[in-house]
Amino acid sequence: MIAAYKFDPSKGAAFPTFATLLIRNMLRDELRKARADKRTARSSQSATYEVDYAGELDTALQMEAVEAAIKQLPARHSHAMVLRYMFGYRYREIAKELGVAHGTVGIYIREGRALLRQILK
Numbered sequence: 001m002i003a004a005y006k007f008d009p010s011k012g013a014a015f016p017t018f019a020t021l022l023i024r025n026m027l028r029d030e031l032r033k034a035r036a037d038k039r040t041a042r043s044s045q046s047a048t049y050e051v052d053y054a055g056e057l058d059t060a061l062q063m064e065a066v067e068a069a070i071k072q073l074p075a076r077h078s079h080a081m082v083l084r085y086m087f088g089y090r091y092r093e094i095a096k097e098l099g100v101a102h103g104t105v106g107i108y109i110r111e112g113r114a115l116l117r118q119i120l121k
Helices: 002-006 015-045 053-072 075-086 091-098 102-120
Strands: none
Touching: 015 053, 015 075, 053 075, 053 102, 075 091, 075 102, 091 102
């Protein structure tokens, strides 16, 4: 979550690019943690174990699909959703950050979720 405070528009990066990379890295970390947890649990149960490559591949493919979908969202939707779901901002905080009304944030998030559903179908 500290990475959210590292965004600096003066360095030339667009927020959607920054957010996409941040989300990708967070998802990769979660995938790696899940793999490590599986290995630890299995090694403690027995000396031999099998890795669920099909499950890991499925997770990786889902991660790529979400990344691609986020890139397709309009900037206002991706900004609002990343601030809400990745960084836990409240609607009022997002409204202040984006310079819009509190109610507008709810609309951006609702529309963003609907767009993600359409894209990911």
